[in-house]
Amino acid sequence: MKLNIYQIDAFTNQLFSGNPAAVVPLENWLPDETLQNIAAENNLAETAFYIPTEAGFHIRWFTPFLEVELCGHATLASAYVIFNIQGYEGDLIKFESLSGELTVLCKDNWLTLNFPVDQYHIAVPPPALMEGLRDAAILEVYKGKTDYMVVLDTEAEVRDLDFDIIVLSTIPARGIIITAPGDEVDFVSRFFAPQSGVDEDPVTGSAHTTLIPYWAEKLEKTDLRAKQLSKRGGFLKCDLDGDRVNIGGQARLYLSGQIETD
Incomplete structure (x- = not known):
């Protein structure tokens, strides 16, 4: 059996930047083992991976090690494939997912994800967090549904962060968000998820379900601009809308091909 596959650079308008995601459209679900092996x-x-439904599509996301409940950049990449390669008619896609209904709006060459906000609270940092960040000048620590979020004072501190990824991998969480006010944007971030097989994620849409409500309250504004300061980098247009967040980005097709499966 042959399956189409696309690799999309998400949250960027330039190739070789943003966050690369693979997208595999399906007509019906394959066994979970096969999906995990492909990832x-x-x-x-x-x-x-996604399949068509009566209401739109059902989407699932896999790291090389496991299935996750929410992924922003791979949802954006999937929407790019549906709109630009599969010729979807209309400007709004509805996805069924483990995180409920998600939508993606296509307008003026931008794809805007509509996701539920994360529920986060002030947390006592686990010892491995302090050790893994090598005594960075931490201002605040929060714990969301799946991630810790660490607030630093400046963009430079986030960009030049000294960390021990082996120690961070022992923290019981999907990952660790590091954030601070931006110099030219409202806020910046980095995201580390060694527990999920991703030492540093280039651009993390799902992390912005925590970042957007935090910075909206902190900066007293709902319309925000953000950068993720990984080596590849990415730019996001963000908006807080009640208990939902809008996360806008662009995307580029890097690769298309076929998978050979038994």
Whole structure:
């Protein structure tokens, strides 16, 4: 059996930047083992699979090691494939997912994800967090549904962060968000998820379900601009809308091909 596969650079308008995701459209679900094996073979942070439904599509996301409940950049990449390669008619896609209904709006060459906000609270940092960040000048620590979020004072501190990824991998969480006010944007971030097989994620849409409500309250504004300061980098247009967040980005097709399966 042959399956189409696409690799999309998400949250960027330039190739070789943003966050690469693999997208595999399906007509029906394959066994979970097969989906996981494809994701492991791709060896990207995320591989998205989706099937058509009466209401739109059902989407699932896999790292090389496990299935996750929410992924922003692979959802954006999937929407890019549906709109630009599969010729979807209309400007709004509805996805059924483990995180409920998600939508993606296509307008003026931007794809805007609509996701539920994360529920986060002030947390006592676990010892491995302090050790793994090598005594960075931490201002605040929060714990969301799946991630810790660490607030630093400046963009430079986030960019030049000294960390021990082995120690961070022992923290019982999906990952660790590091954030601070931006110099030219409202806020910046980095995201580490060694527990999920991704040492540093280039651009993490799902982390912005925590970042957007935090910075909206902190900066007293709902319309925000953000950068993720990984080596590849990415730019996001963000908006807080009640208990939902809008996360806008662009995307580029890098690769298309076929998978050979038994």
